[in-house]
Amino acid sequence: MNTAEKNHIGRKIGRIRELKGIKQLDLAERLGISQQTLSRIEQSETVEDEKLKEVAQALGVTKEAIENFSEDKALNIIGNTYHVDNSSAVNYGCTFNPLDKLMEVVEENKRLYKELLKAEKDKVKYLEKLLKEYKK
Template sequence: MSTLTKPNHIGRKISRIRELRDMKQEALAQALGISQQTISSIENSETIEEERLIEVAKALGVTVEAIKNFSEELAINYFNTFNESDNNFNHYNTCTFNPLDKLMEAVEENKKLYERLLKAEQDKNEYLEKLLQVK
């Protein structure tokens, strides 16, 4: 096994990011207005022109720096943090009250407001009737 570091193979990085974005070569080619074969040759290239890299990054929805600095280890670690913190998300999303109790409280409050409104209307009608009788 060699101890040499892997070269910075931009094409492989583009390929992996494309795969992680669940995008086919054809879709990326269409977004760039080029052929699928050109995408294949880009992904097999160790280097790429800066202008083309900018276009590819835009089509993939990432920055040029994200492509240049991409590594499998970082991607795996990034996605693993979601699994590790699942318990924290569940902790923050648990209710400290019964939602049905809150709903019933709102229903009761609405009922009281409706009864008050109805009483106010009845009082207004009685007042108007008294005014009509006086005239």
């Protein structure tokens, strides 16, 4: 890939859009432009800074991320960070004990029930007091 292709901002925009799973029409709508206009931007070697900032914001990346985007680097990062563990059929990598979380919820429910019970008892006492005063 020659230097001109590496610095082709429009292609970088298009590739980032594709990697993020955004259709050209969807990005165009986010930018408030037609799909044809976005297509022309993606075919342009350079893009004005202000327009590039708008596109970056619509893509959810920084302007610098677009300018410095390299598909080789992106694939290298994915290749170095994605590992398949075939030692088990299912590997969700759970970082907490689900039973501990369940017990936390049970304890919280007990606490809330006690608070509710106390509030109901206080309400009954208050109503009994009002009833006694009414009977006098």
